[in-house]
Amino acid sequence: MTSTSTNKTSAIELVIAGDLAGVGAAWISIENGVPRWSTVDDPVGAWRQALLVGAMPVREAVRKNLSVLMTGEGGACELFPGVMAIGCVSETRRGRCEGVAVLPTSELITEGSLSMLCNAAKVDETVIRGFASRDALPPREAIPAITDLVRRLHVSARRRIEEREAAHSVDRRLSESYEELHLLNSLIDGLVVGGDPGDFLVSAAEELAATAGYSWIAILLDDPGASKVDDFVVHGSGAPTRAEVRLIAESASTSTATVVLDPAFGEMGLAAVRGGDRNLGTLVAGGRAGEPISSIELTLLASAAGHLGVFLRNAALYSDLDAMFLGTLQSMVAAIDAKDPYTRGHSQRVAILSRDLAAAIGLPEAFVKTAHLSGLVHDIGKIGVPEAVLCKAGRLDESEFAAIRQHPQIGFRILRDIPQIRDLLPGVLCHHESWDGSGYPAGIAGEEIPLLARIIAICDSFDAMSSNRTYRSAKPRQKVFEELRNCRGSQFDPSIVPVFLGMDFTEYDRLLARDADGFGLADDRRVA
Ligand SMILES: [Fe+2]
Known part of the structure; x- marks a missing residue:
């Protein structure tokens, strides 16, 4: 049997197919009205998968009856003597989930479809017949009860998958929150009043690049003012030049944070560096090798830019205070001179x-x-x-x-x-x-x-x-x-x-x- 890939749809298929194998059914998921004929690793139901999903006549019959099978909560019909198809349709928070459970009944052996299907699926009839006899296939009369069971299993499998996805999502959000906290903590550690603002900007850029996975970070300040820092700080390689950052910032003209797509630099996160009600500059981050910037990562960028703004404003205030202090000392010294x-x-x-x-x-x-x-x-x-x-x-x-x-x-x-x-x-x-x-x-x-x-x-x-x-x-x-x-x-x-x-x-x-x-x-x- 061929193992499916681990994408989201396949994970759903695996879970549902696994559950349905327990009642002797093979599973065919339907995506946007089109059946997926993938097979799954399922040692219990392997022969059913090989015979019922692999045989072209079954596939054609499923396609032909699809509208009936997908009606309401799903219909059921006999595709061939001894081969039943049960449509399963469920609506969940994440959308509609459709599929067809195909299962053999005891009539498969007694009414003659088996040879034709084995031939079509290119599987050995003797082997399949042996498996079918061993598994004690249900009679046709049991189908209404099995249909009910199949649909219940389908719904519960789908629910389990959603719960698992929700748990992963919480995990991911926690992990992103941790990264954000880690970054903000590092930035706050560097917020030493009287520390060198230039050093702070460089280390903030390094920290942000490492935490959020950017190849480069560029910080362009409109007016470094009294904080006496270089107005353009770059970390990493492949970043835009000062003039390019200015153009990018002007074209985006954002007051908070946004993602911009540039022909030369790809997707970039851009956040305004604000100190109080003044716009002090722009923080641009990029070089993610095609990996999109999520909304949480954009929030992180905005937080980092916010901290930079606070720091620069404080640095300017501190510089003013420092100058005032020096002036006071000079006045005291002038008093000695006067004496x-x-x-x-x-x-x-x-x-x-x-x-x-x-x-x-x-x-x-x-x-x-x-x-x-x-x-x-x-x-x-x-x-x-x-x-x-x-x-x-x-x-x-x-x-x-x-x-x-x-x-x-x-x-x-x-x-x-x-x-x-x-x-x-x-x-x-x-x-x-x-x-x-x-x-x-x-x-x-x-x-x-x-x-x-x-x-x-x-x-x-x-x-x-x-x-x-x-x-x-x-x-x-x-x-x-x-x-x-x-x-x-x-x-x-x-x-x-x-x-x-x-x-x-x-x-x-x-x-x-x-x-x-x-x-x-x-x-x-x-x-x-
Ligand atoms: Fe002295």
């Missing part, structure tokens, strides 16, 4: 030097940013030092030294309660500590001194020596370098000094020239 004109520009110059030194050492971007901000506010404690001491032109006495030496702790106390700048505190508190332990306020040494403070200490001294003071002129660059080298291992971290000396001072020199128009400037190295 002590000799330090004008010093904090800003130490800030850029600390930033550049951290970058030159190879520290992470977040640390580089912290070094910049900490350098900017390192002397903020001078706000708490009396102006008469801070601005005194001559030498300071012991008590005045002591007052100025308080500024790291004062700065620390000013800033310590602001959670957003907690990272800057080590630079503020420890920038007057020395590598050999001779500094203040704690007198700690070596790597006990936070790296941030060791960086700022070098930049602070460099600027103090490079700028004019009221009581002496700026030292030449080579002289300053020599001084830094001499203090390696005593005042400064010996491993950082060479890195500092190799830096580019172009931006620093420009700031120094700008600030030197007015007063001299210096961190007060008189107390260092």
Whole structure:
């Protein structure tokens, strides 16, 4: 016997045929009014299938009587003496199911059709006769009862198949829901405020491609705005170019998500990236090698685009907040400048030097940013030092030294309660500590001194020596370098000094020239 394929119709055939074999009937399903003559693996009813479905006269007789057999809930008729056909018709939620059960009665042997059918089906009559005798075929009179049984079996088999399909459908939906949750969870994991928006877009594209089976993902932003990301992110190969994505997005002009068919790129999912009521861009996904995008997958794409929109909007807000925060710090530093004109520009110059030194050492971007901000506010404690001491032109006495030496702790106390700048505190508190332990306020040494403070200490001294003071002129660059080298291992971290000396001072020199128009400037190295 030939095994049927495993498509949906065949699964139905298998189940119904299997059930009907139990009452001695072979099954022929009818699709759109056309009989399917496929045979099924059924060891119990094998001889019936071979004889009744394989014989051309039976097929012709079924075709000829089809209208009668498919009437109402199904009719019944005798195709040949000893061969009955029972039409089965059932309406279900999934549509109409039709078929014909063909079964032999005991008259097949007694009334002579057997030889003709064996001949037509090209099966051995002796073998078939043996099977037929063994199976004790029902008499013609039993057909009404068998018809009722056959129809009941047909309906129940059909119902079982539908229930199984419904269970598979739930399984599939659960699986798709899991994929959606997995993706959304991954996206949410990446939604770190202050994280790099560009990195987030790239990882979101990767995650979406892997979860939903796209070969490529393209994200085109209309206006990256304050979030400072690349406006075109592509993951995978075979994606459209920036210009092509723009054309696709314009032609679709969707406000949510849709499937578009493009001659060059095939079927693509397209979703709008929205932040609040603004359209921020478009997410396009494709390259599924002919596999259609389901409505659930489209929902997934829309969810992903929604998350991208939220993230980009938050990134822009965060960027605004960051800029506002920096502005606030700069205002605080300006307050020190106003109090002590000799330090004008010093904090800003130490800030850029600390930033550049951290970058030159190879520290992470977040640390580089912290070094910049900490350098900017390192002397903020001078706000708490009396102006008469801070601005005194001559030498300071012991008590005045002591007052100025308080500024790291004062700065620390000013800033310590602001959670957003907690990272800057080590630079503020420890920038007057020395590598050999001779500094203040704690007198700690070596790597006990936070790296941030060791960086700022070098930049602070460099600027103090490079700028004019009221009581002496700026030292030449080579002289300053020599001084830094001499203090390696005593005042400064010996491993950082060479890195500092190799830096580019172009931006620093420009700031120094700008600030030197007015007063001299210096961190007060008189107390260092
Ligand atoms: Fe200082």
